[in-house]
Amino acid sequence: MAKITLDGKQFEVEDGRTIIEAARENGIEIPHFCWHPKLSVSGNCRMCLVEVEKLPKLVIACATRVVDGMVVNTVNPRVAKAREAVMEFLLINHPLDCPICDEAGECKLQDYAYAHSTGASRFTEDKVHKPKRVELGPRVMLDTERCIMCSRCVRFCSEIAAKPQLTFSQRGDRVELTTFPGEQLDNPYSMNTIDICPVGALTNRDFRFKARVWEMSSTETVCPGCARGCSMYSWVRNNEILRQTPRYNPDVNDHWMCDQGRLETFRHVNADDRIKAPLIRKESECVEVGWDEAIARTASEFRVYRKSEIAVFGSARATNEDHFLLQKFAREVLGTKQVIVLPHVVPGDDDALLLRADKTPNARGVALMGATSSGALVDVLRRIEAGEIRAAFVMEDDIAADPAIAAALPKLDFLAVHASNESETTRLADVVFPAATFAERNGTYTNFQGVVQRIRPSVTTLDQDRASDGLAMSRWDKFGTAFDRWGRGTKRDARPGWKVIAGIASVMGMKYKYLQAEDVFAELASVVEAFKGMTYRSLGSRGQMLVPAREHTVRS
Numbered sequence: 001m002a003k004i005t006l007d008g009k010q011f012e013v014e015d016g017r018t019i020i021e022a023a024r025e026n027g028i029e030i031p032h033f034c035w036h037p038k039l040s041v042s043g044n045c046r047m048c049l050v051e052v053e054k055l056p057k058l059v060i061a062c063a064t065r066v067v068d069g070m071v072v073n074t075v076n077p078r079v080a081k082a083r084e085a086v087m088e089f090l091l092i093n094h095p096l097d098c099p100i101c102d103e104a105g106e107c108k109l110q111d112y113a114y115a116h117s118t119g120a121s122r123f124t125e126d127k128v129h130k131p132k133r134v135e136l137g138p139r140v141m142l143d144t145e146r147c148i149m150c151s152r153c154v155r156f157c158s159e160i161a162a163k164p165q166l167t168f169s170q171r172g173d174r175v176e177l178t179t180f181p182g183e184q185l186d187n188p189y190s191m192n193t194i195d196i197c198p199v200g201a202l203t204n205r206d207f208r209f210k211a212r213v214w215e216m217s218s219t220e221t222v223c224p225g226c227a228r229g230c231s232m233y234s235w236v237r238n239n240e241i242l243r244q245t246p247r248y249n250p251d252v253n254d255h256w257m258c259d260q261g262r263l264e265t266f267r268h269v270n271a272d273d274r275i276k277a278p279l280i281r282k283e284s285e286c287v288e289v290g291w292d293e294a295i296a297r298t299a300s301e302f303r304v305y306r307k308s309e310i311a312v313f314g315s316a317r318a319t320n321e322d323h324f325l326l327q328k329f330a331r332e333v334l335g336t337k338q339v340i341v342l343p344h345v346v347p348g349d350d351d352a353l354l355l356r357a358d359k360t361p362n363a364r365g366v367a368l369m370g371a372t373s374s375g376a377l378v379d380v381l382r383r384i385e386a387g388e389i390r391a392a393f394v395m396e397d398d399i400a401a402d403p404a405i406a407a408a409l410p411k412l413d414f415l416a417v418h419a420s421n422e423s424e425t426t427r428l429a430d431v432v433f434p435a436a437t438f439a440e441r442n443g444t445y446t447n448f449q450g451v452v453q454r455i456r457p458s459v460t461t462l463d464q465d466r467a468s469d470g471l472a473m474s475r476w477d478k479f480g481t482a483f484d485r486w487g488r489g490t491k492r493d494a495r496p497g498w499k500v501i502a503g504i505a506s507v508m509g510m511k512y513k514y515l516q517a518e519d520v521f522a523e524l525a526s527v528v529e530a531f532k533g534m535t536y537r538s539l540g541s542r543g544q545m546l547v548p549a550r551e552h553t554v555r556s
Contacts, residue, residue: 002068007075019061019072020048030074031083031112033198034150035062038255039159042151045090047112049082050074058082080116087117093128093173094199095145103200105213109148128173136166137185139259140194140202147177147201153193160256160353163187177201188355191259195245206263207243211235219458220247220541222445224317224438225261227358229447231542232257234266234439234458239491241266241439241459249542252451258354269437269459273422277493279432286432291495291503298431299507301391301414307335309390311380314339314371315397316360319443319455321520322497323366324528325512326395329501333510334393340380341371342399356448361438365446368530368546377405384408391415395497396435400424418500434494436461441496442517444539446546452534453543462493 001012006028013022018041020030033045041063048061053071058079061072073079090109098104113119130144149168154177158164165183168175179185185193194202216235223230223244231249235242244266246257268274278294279286302310312330314323323339330336343358350357381404383389391414400406401424409415409428417429420437439459446452457464498520502512514520518536525531530546538544 002066002070004066004068004070004072006072013066015066017066019050019052019059019064019066019070022066023061023072023074028074030061031108031116032062033108033148034152036152036155036196039152039155039196042155045148045150046086047083047116049079049086051076051079083112083116084118087112088121088123090148091117091121092123093145094148095127097146101146101200102203102208103197107200108198130174130176134178135205136179136202137190139205139263140185140190141205141208142177143201143203144176146199148199149175149177150198152196152198153177153202156189156193156196157185157187160192161187161189162353166193188258188260188351189256189353191262192246192256195255204243210242211237216242217458219456221438221455221458222361222453223257223261223265224361224445224455225258225265225359226356227360227363227448228253228354228356229361229445229451229453230257230261230354231453232261236458239459240270247541251542251545252447252449252453253354256354260355266439268421269439271421274492275419275422275426275432275434275494277434279426279429281430286429294431294433295500295503296507298393298416299504301416301430302334302393302504302508305391305414309388310334310336311384311389311392312336312339313392313394313397313399314341314366315395316341316344316358316363316366316371318362318366318396318497319441319517320362320365320369320446320452320524320531321443321517322395322501323362323371324369324524325498325501325514325520327369327371328512329505329510333505333508337370338372338376338380339370340376341366342377342397342402358448361445361447364448364450365444365452368446368528369524381405381408384411387411394418394425394429395501396420398423398425400428418497420494433500434492435500436463436492436494436496440464440492440494443496444521450530450546451543452531452539452546454536454539454541460491461495462491463495463499 002015004011004013006023011026020035023030030048032048034042043060043063049058050061051073052059132143134142136142154166157166165179165185167180169178170176194204216237218233218235221234223232230253231247233245233247244262248255277288278291280289280294280297314326327339330339344360345357385408392412393416395418400409415429416431417426418433418435419426420435426432438455440457440461443455444452502514505512525534532547534544
């Protein structure tokens with residue numbers, strides 16, 4: 001360990017650390033553009049200049065390693081003057097277009113201009129003009145004039161994505177960021193360059209000009225796109241998700257997130273095919289009904305059949321809470337321990353960074369709670385064909401996407417489905433319950449590594465409003481329903497799986513006294529060994545690893 005002095009305070013720092021790392025670990029932020037904790041040091045922006053006593057010149061904090069006895073000043077007149085000079089050079093040719101820049105509100109250059117610049121320019125010549133609105137790839141747009149040549153994006157593609165697609169061309173003040181000849185920025189992680197760009201040079205083509213950062217709310221949640229379960233922020237305006245960005249979690253996804261998780265996992269939330277209300281099939285057509293009627297119909301149908309005549313299908317897209325209660329409902333009310341969960345694995349669609357072939361966020365969680373593998377599916381289909389199984393409940397999976405299952409389901413006398421969007425399965429159902437999506441409910445996912453993480457609602461539903469104010473239909477609910485016609489600001493009348501299951505169980509004589517998802521998780525943590533001792537509070541922002549055990553079991 002090295003003992004150093006930073007701005008008059010003494011600290012012990014691990015040998016080999018750079019000044020910027022040592023300062024950051026001790027709560028001192030040194031301004032920087034080109035440095036990133038997960039990228040190699042380039043030292044080309046010069047914004048992190050600091051004074052080290054006994055050295056004749058200022059040094060860059062990102063590339064200077066600490067030594068025992070070092071005395072560093074990060075704030076004094078000499079350092080401040082150097083930073084003013086750096087900012088002046090950076091702003092000489094930078095366009096003054098903050099009012100129309102998508103990065104406004106998140107821009108380091110903008111922030112540092114206020115904190116470290118004089119606020120006036122001595123430059124009276126014409127600025128250098130460079131290409132604008134350059135489509136670097138299918139997902140990233142470049143405004144070359146805004147680029148400050150920090151090289152973060154270049155290093156990310158080479159070092160993290162392992163696809164060197166970006167480089168600099170020309171010289172002097174004519175330098176331009178560009179792709180290599182014949183290349184485009186299309187690697188699976190290309191949009192991380194947008195996050196690490198400290199200015200507005202690289203922007204999200206899907207999100208451009210949709211909203212300002214201060215007009216949106218951001219919610220800590222988890223990506224449901226694959227078994228990695230990347231920690232992320234969901235950004236919402238008018239009750240509509242506009243973008244998703246990675247949230248730092250060293251145990252799961254570090255600073256990164258794949259493009260597919262950013263762009264594809266929220267499309268269904270505000271899609272036109274969302275199921276807007278409970279449906280019951282009447283005379284070969286599904287009509288909208290109230291929740292009580294749909295629940296009562298399902299409960300009365302399940303009462304008709306023997307235990308051996310009912311099949312239950314769960315989903316690794318459901319939360320731990322939803323699947324725990326589904327398993328309990330199947331065992332205690334329907335009288336079956338068999339809850340089938342189908343795999344959603346795309347062979348070969350994984351890599352060494354983040355992507356996983358398993359395209360569900362909670363396969364490990366549902367397995368720990370006793371989900372039956374798809375190996376039992378063949379027997380269930382045979383029994384449906386033979387008329388031995390006559391009713392089924394399906395939670396959050398389009399099982400009819402499988403042709404073999406689609407051929408068997410019409411032979412059932414009764415099929416109840418809990419789903420967020422229209423699908424092949426809902427078209428065959430006798431009762432359909434609108435499901436809350438990952439963006440509309442509280443709960444937890446367990447990723448393939450065994451990290452249990454919280455998901456939180458970023459989009460509001462009518463059910464959340466009713467739960468918060470205790471009214472069956474508030475004035476705002478009615479407005480929200482009418483607002484649905486415009487396709488934005490929509491409040492869906494959707495519920496999480498645990499609440500639907502508790503409603504059906506109640507009508508069938510089994511009272512589950514859960515008021516919120518946290519109550520279900522509390523019971524889950526007391527019953528399933530792998531979750532022992534966990535609470536929503538203990539999970540925090542980064543989640544918690546499953547309890548190590550011999551062989552986890554569910555205690556009845």
